Amino acid sequence: MMRHCSSPWNWLLLCLSLLLPACSSYAPPRTLVGMSRDELVALMGPPDMERRVDAGTRLEFPRGPYGQHTWFVYFDAAGRAIRAEQVLTEQNFNRILPGMAQDEVRQLLGRPSEVQGLARARGVVWSYRYENPFCDWFQVELSLQQQVRSAGYGKPPECEQRDGIFPF
Structure with missing residues (x-):
């Protein structure tokens, strides 16, 4: 007699096998x-x-x-x-320097993950998520003249500590 197995593990394996081709x-x-x-x-x-x-x-x-x-x-x-x-690597991020033109940043890193305006219309911040073990992103602050004012690493909102508990 053949037994039909419908455990949650079988459903999980089925779903994962359907998703794998999408990654190709x-x-x-x-x-x-x-x-x-x-x-x-x-x-x-x-x-x-x-x-x-x-x-x-x-x-x-x-x-x-x-x-x-x-x-x-x-x-x-x-x-x-x-x-x-x-191209979203720390090696390329380290090439972003104050005074660099906005278009030069785009040529090195491509489109940012997020763009946020700064208060009092002082410019914008471009944020680049990238694969790393620390849940960091790289951010570039651009002036109204479309030049890099500063750049560095920070925590994206999904990684911020809330109520003493990390979401991940």
């Missing part, structure tokens, strides 16, 4: 070298931004839960993919 287009494929722009966009969806760089172009793909990854995919002049990199 999260990052660029390992075999992207030589792919056309159209082939890559068919796999990853439309990019957030397309920029001219050197002798080719770059597509920018913000990704992940809370936008913790941003992939830049580079194409040569013939329109073939040559490499990809995940």
